[in-house]
Amino acid sequence: MTQSAYTPASLPATRSKTTFPAAGTAGRERRARTEPMVVRPLRDGRYVVETDGGTYVVALDADTCTCPDSELRGARCKHLRRVELEVREGLVPRPGERTAVCAVCGGRTFVPTGERGPTLCDRHGVRPGAFVRDRETGDRLVVVAATGERADRFETDEGRLVADYPTNEAYGAHEPVFHAVYFDALRRDGEVKRYAFPASRLQPIDPRADDPTPTTDTAASASVSPPPV
Structure with missing residues (x-):
């Protein structure tokens, strides 16, 4: 038909x-x-x-x-x-756009017609370069990439799905996954490690109102909190 x-x-x-x-x-x-x-x-x-x-x-x-x-x-x-x-x-x-449902709040949003995968509304969307805070640890990071994959489908280098990490239990398994790096890591020499987060675990920060300079020991929490890429 x-x-x-x-x-x-x-x-x-x-x-x-x-x-x-x-x-x-x-x-x-x-x-x-x-x-x-x-x-x-x-x-x-x-x-x-x-x-x-x-x-x-x-x-x-x-x-x-x-x-x-x-x-x-x-x-x-x-x-x-x-x-x-x-x-x-x-x-x-x-x-050239279609109506979609935000993977975090279920609200309506518009996306390009050909775009597939989980989507986010303007309120819950995060973009590469955005300053964010980890809701679980309070650490501050910067978003570096959107994977376009759901948390229950994106696998880290450890061979585990992002949704399967205990620290991500409070966040939707259907949410899109973003890569982010810690501010402290950006200030050190050497390779910067990226970590994978469900979208709603990352709380946007207004850099004009919240000094993004790290004040916590993010290196310690990085080994136990978010899943590494």
């Missing part, structure tokens, strides 16, 4: 028509806000817009809509403007 090209890619079918505040707007922009509509992303990067007067397909990249206002008059219709508004407000993904 083939998949319809107009199948919504993410939002549930039960989403109801909504409106937006329209103060300071007029014409088509005002109608895009005040008329009840629901926008649903399609798998091919377009959007279905359902209104009380009909259902239309918007191609945001091409700046077109299948409604008469767009096709016959060449206007930037209320449907296209509504899709732009919902993308801008973070209610639907941009073209």
